[in-house]
Amino acid sequence: xxxxxxxxxxxxxxxxxxxxxxxxxxxxxxxxxxxxxxxxxxxxxxxxxxxxxxxxxxxxxxxxxxxxxxxxxxxxxxxxxxxxxxxxxxxxxxxxxxxxxxxxxxxxxxxxxxxxxxxxxxxxxxxxxxxxxxxxxxxxxxxxxxxxxxxxxxxxxxxxxxxxxxxxxxxxxxxxxxxxxxxxxxxxxxxxxxxxxxxxxxxxxxxxxxxxxxxxxxxxxxxxxxxxxxxxxxxxxxxxxxxxxxxxxxxxxxxxxxxxxxxxxxxxxxxxxxxxxxxxxxxxxxxxxxxxxxxxxxxxxxxxxxxxxxxxxxxxxxxxxxxxxxxxxxxxxx
Amino acid sequence: xxxxxxxxxxxxxxxxxxxxxxxxxxxxxxxxxxxxxxxxxxxxxxxxxxxxxxxxxxxxxxxxxxxxxxxxxxxxxxxxxxxxxxxxxxxxxxxxxxxxxxxxxxxxxxxxxxxxxxxxxxxxxxxxxxxxxxxxxxxxxxxxxxxxxxxxxxxxxxxxxxxxxxxxxxxxxxxxxxxxxxxxxxxxxxxxxxxxxxxxxxxxxxxxxxxxxxxxxxxxxxxxxxxxxxxxxxxxxxxxxxxxxxxxxxxxxxxxxxxxxxxxxxxxxxxxxxxxxxxxxxxxxxxxxxxxxxxxxxxxxxxxxxxxxxx
Numbered sequence: 093x094x095x096x097x098x099x100x101x102x103x104x105x106x107x108x109x110x111x112x113x114x115x116x117x118x119x120x121x122x123x124x125x126x127x128x129x130x131x132x133x134x135x136x137x138x139x140x141x142x143x144x145x146x147x148x149x150x151x152x153x154x155x156x157x158x159x160x161x162x163x164x165x166x167x168x169x170x171x172x173x174x175x176x177x178x179x180x181x182x183x184x185x186x187x188x189x190x191x192x193x194x195x196x197x198x199x200x201x202x203x204x205x206x207x208x209x210x211x212x213x214x215x216x217x218x219x220x221x222x223x224x225x226x227x228x229x230x231x232x233x234x235x236x237x238x239x240x241x242x243x244x245x246x247x248x249x250x251x252x253x254x255x256x257x258x259x260x261x262x263x264x265x266x267x268x269x270x271x272x273x274x275x276x277x278x279x280x281x282x283x284x285x286x287x288x289x290x291x292x293x294x295x296x297x298x299x300x301x302x303x304x305x306x307x308x309x310x311x312x313x314x315x316x317x318x319x320x321x322x323x324x325x326x327x328x329x330x331x332x333x334x335x336x337x338x339x340x341x342x343x344x345x346x347x348x349x350x351x352x353x354x355x356x357x358x359x360x361x362x363x364x365x366x367x368x369x370x371x372x373x374x375x376x377x378x379x380x381x382x383x384x385x386x387x388x389x390x391x392x393x394x395x396x397x398x399x400x401x402x403x404x405x406x407x408x409x410x411x412x413x414x415x416x417x418x419x420x421x422x423x424x425x426x
Numbered sequence: 427x428x429x430x431x432x433x434x435x436x437x438x439x440x441x442x443x444x445x446x447x448x449x450x451x452x453x454x455x456x457x458x459x460x461x462x463x464x465x466x467x468x469x470x471x472x473x474x475x476x477x478x479x480x481x482x483x484x485x486x487x488x489x490x491x492x493x494x495x496x497x498x499x500x501x502x503x504x505x506x507x508x509x510x511x512x513x514x515x516x517x518x519x520x521x522x523x524x525x526x527x528x529x530x531x532x533x534x535x536x537x538x539x540x541x542x543x544x545x546x547x548x549x550x551x552x553x554x555x556x557x558x559x560x561x562x563x564x565x566x567x568x569x570x571x572x573x574x575x576x577x578x579x580x581x582x583x584x585x586x587x588x589x590x591x592x593x594x595x596x597x598x599x600x601x602x603x604x605x606x607x608x609x610x611x612x613x614x615x616x617x618x619x620x621x622x623x624x625x626x627x628x629x630x631x632x633x634x635x636x637x638x639x640x641x642x643x644x645x646x647x648x649x650x651x652x653x654x655x656x657x658x659x660x661x662x663x664x665x666x667x668x669x670x671x672x673x674x675x676x677x678x679x680x681x682x683x684x685x686x687x688x689x690x691x692x693x694x695x696x697x698x699x700x701x702x703x704x705x706x707x708x709x710x711x712x713x714x715x716x717x718x719x720x721x722x723x724x725x726x727x728x729x730x731x732x733x734x735x736x737x
Binding site for chain 1: 458469471472473475487490491523530531534538548555565566567568569573579582603606607608611638640641667669675690691701704707711718719720723
C-alpha cells in the first residue's frame with residue numbers, strides 16, 4: 093500500500109513538472125511574441141513596415157527553411173551517399189531499391205495498398221453518401237461511420253488486432269473474426285495476421301474503416317452542392333435512377349471524387365502506423381514508409397533510408413500537385 | 427445530445443427540395459436502408475468490442491468472447507487502474523506518464539504553430555509587400571513535401587545542435603519544434619484564405635484611427651478570424667495527439683517524453699495476450715480524440731475538408 097501511495101505521489105509530481113514545462117513554454121512563447129510586438133510597434137518612419145513584415149513573417153519562414161526546405165534538399169543529397177554519409181556512391185541506393193528482391197516485394201505490397209484501399213474506400217463512401225441522406229436518423233449513422241476518423245491509426249490497429257485475434261479452435265475464441273468463421277462452419281480458422289497474402293488485405297480493412305467516413309462526409313457535401321435545376325432538367329429529359337446517377341450526378345461531382353481518391357491515396361502511401369503496430373512489417377506486410385523507417389532507425393543506413401524517402405516523395409508528388417492545384421482552383425471559384 | 431447537433435456538415439439536409447427528393451426516392455428502398463444500417467453496425471462493433479473488453483474482469487476476457495458479456499455480466503474498472511498506475515508492461519509506472527506526455531506535447535504543438543501561422547498569414551494578406559504573393563505560393567507549395575523527407579536531416583540538425591551545446595535530445599523541445607515546422611504550410615494556407623476575405627474597410631478605418639499593424643492584428647484580425655483558428659486548432663490537436671511517426675522519431679521511447687501512441691505501438695509488438703489491459707490502454711488513447719470529436723464535430727469536419735492534403 094505504501095509503495096503504491098509513493099508511486100501515486102511520484103506520478104503526481106512528475107505530471108506537475110511536465111505540465112509546468114509545457115504551459116510554461118506556451119506562456120513564455122506568447123509573452124515573447126507580445127513583447128516583440130510591443131517593441132516593434134514603437135518603431136516609426138520608413139522602417140516601420142519592413143520591421144513589421146520581419147516580425148510577422150520571419151519566425152515562420154525561418155522554421156520552414158530549417159524544418160522543410162533544407163531537410164528536403166539534404167535528403168536528396170544523402171540518398172546519393174553510403175550508410176553513414178561518408179562516401180558519395182551515386183545512384184547505388186536507388187539501384188539497390190529497385191533490384192533487391194525484398195524491396196521489390198515491398199514496392200508491390202505498397203502498390204497493392206494504394207490501388208485497393210483508396211478505391212474501395214471511395215466507392216463505399218460514395219455509396220453511403222447516396223444512401224444515407226434519405227434515412228431518418230442520418231446524423232446518427234454519419235457520426236458513427238465518421239467516428240473512426242478521430243481515432244489514431246495506433247488505436248485503430250489495437251481495435252482490429254483484437255478482432256483478428258486467433259486461438260486454437262479447441263479453446264473459446266476471443267477474436268470476433270475467428271468466432272464468426274467458426275459460426276459459419278470453419279473448422280480451423282487461420283491465424284489471420286500470419287497468413288500471407290491475406291494479412292495485407294486485413295490491414296487494409298483498418299485503413300478503409302478509418303477513411304470511409306471521410307469519403308462519405310466530403311462526397312455527401314458535394315452531392316448536396318449539385319444544383320437542383322440540373323437534376324430537374326435531366327428528369328424532364330427522362331433520366332431516372334441509375335441513368336440519372338451515372339450520367340448526371342457522378343459527372344457533376346467528378347472533381348470531388350478525384351480529390352477524395354487522391355487524398356486517401358496519399359494517406360495510404362504514407363501508411364506507417366498501421367503496419368508498424370499490427371505486424372512491425374513482418375509476415376510479408378512491409379510497406380515503403382515503414383521500410384524507410386526500418387532502414388534508418390534499425391539498420392542505421394541513412395543513404396538507403398533517404399533513397400526510400402525520395403522514392404516516396406516522387407510517388408506522392410503527382411497526387412499532391414493535383415490536389416493542391418484542385419484546391420486552389422476551388423478557392424478561386426468561391 | 428440530439429441528432430441535430432451531431433450532424434457533420436449537413437445542416438441544409440432539413441430543407442428537402444423537390445428535385446433532390448426525387449433523386450433520393452429513385453434510390454429509395456428498404457434494402458438501401460438495410461445496407462446503411464448494416465454498415466453502421468459493422469463500423470461500430472470493433473470499437474464497442476474494445477470498450478466492453480476493457481471493463482471486463484481478466485478471467486472473463488481470457489476465457490470468453492466479449493460478445494458473451496450479457497451471459498456473464500461482470501464489470502470492473504480495475505483494468506484502467508492497472509494500466510494507468512501500476513507497473514505493467516515493464517513500464518515503471520503504467521501509462522500515466524505517457525498520457526501526461528501526450529497532453530504536454532499536444533498543447534504547445536497546437537498553440538505555437540497556430541500563433542506563428544496567424545502572424546505569417548496576416549502579413550501575407552494585409553501587410554502587402556513586393557514578394558508577398560510569391561512567398562505565399564512557395565509556402566503553399568511546401569505542402570507537397572512529405573514528413574518522411576524531412577525526418578532524417580532534422581534529426582541530424584538536432585544532433586549538430588547538441589555538439590554546439592544546445593542539447594534538446596530527450597526533451598519535448600524536439601517534438602514541439604518538429605510538429606510546429608510540419609504544421610506551418612497547411613496552417614498558413616488555411617488561415618490566410620480566411621483572413622484575406624476579411625473586409626478591408628475595417629482595416630482601413632483602424633489605420634485612419636492611428637492603429638499600427640500590430641494593433642490591427644491583435645484587436646481586429648485575430649478576433650475576427652476565430653472560426654478559422656478554431657478549425658485549425660482542433661485539426662492540429664487531433665493530428666498531434668494521434669501522431670506516431672514524429673513522436674517515435676523525436677521523442678524516443680522513454681516515459682520522460684514519449685507520447686501514448688508511441689508506448690502503445692511498443693506494447694502492440696511486445697505484449698502478449700493480456701487483452702483486458704491492452705484494450706484499456708487503447709481506450710485511454712482514443713477517449714480524448716472522441717470527446718473532442720463529438721463536442722466539436724462541426725469544426726473538425728471543416729478543418730478536415732480544408733486540410734485534407736496535410737503532408
